[in-house]
Amino acid sequence: TQLLEQSPQFLSIQEGENLTVYCNSSSVFSSLQWYRQEPGEGPVLLVTVVTGGEVKKLKRLTFQFGDARKDSSLHITAAQPGDTGLYLCAGKSNFGNEKLTFGTGTRLTIIP
Amino acid sequence: DAGITQSPRHKVTETGTPVTLRCHQTENHRYMYWYRQDPGHGLRLIHYSYGVKDTDKGEVSDxxxxxxxxxxxxxxxxxxxxxxxxxxxxxxxxDYDEQYFGPGTRLTVT
Structure with a gap:
């Protein structure tokens, strides 16, 4: 079974601060996705990274896939209250099936 | 966007009773999935389908x-x-990599 551990599990910071969330595994993934989930709703895809070492930017969010494709990070610059939510990473196996393994989640709260 | 809908949205049931949750999609997705979400566990796959009448178990299918x-x-x-x-x-x-989620069903078993 492939496992994805996210850290920290909870993070509460002031508006305007920077933060990084980590997603780690001992398994190699063919691709890795980040989702954000708001209360009472299902997760929504933010980004997919495919190549080892790949960096993608989405406004103030920067996503990086580890060189060995076992880990990923999400960095938020100048956090805003609208960034509040549950962030989930999800890895797609190298074995060609269409299943995702989801991480344990990071619950982020941005204090105005 | 109501591509994936779930019913009911909330249900309370008693131990030992059968329960059926419904997922309906309007996007012609080939693959469909059922997950459960519990604190500290993220999303765990229960079962998935890769076509009509084609299904397989996930990690928590019992x-x-x-x-x-x-x-x-x-x-x-x-x-x-x-x-x-x-x-x-x-x-x-x-269909490919991105998964589109429904709004969820909160089930309580008493």
């Missing part, structure tokens, strides 16, 4: 069954509900 008789509908059945199955259940559809 006590659950699924059926997909047509592309649009994916049903999750708890054969005899237990308190450990109290959770929020999400359905998702996909």
């Amino acid at each position: 006590g659950y069954s699924v059926s997909r008789s047509k592309t649009e509908d994916f049903l999750l059945t708890l054969e005899s509900a237990t308190s450990s199955q109290t959770s929020v259940y999400f359905c998702a559809g996909a």
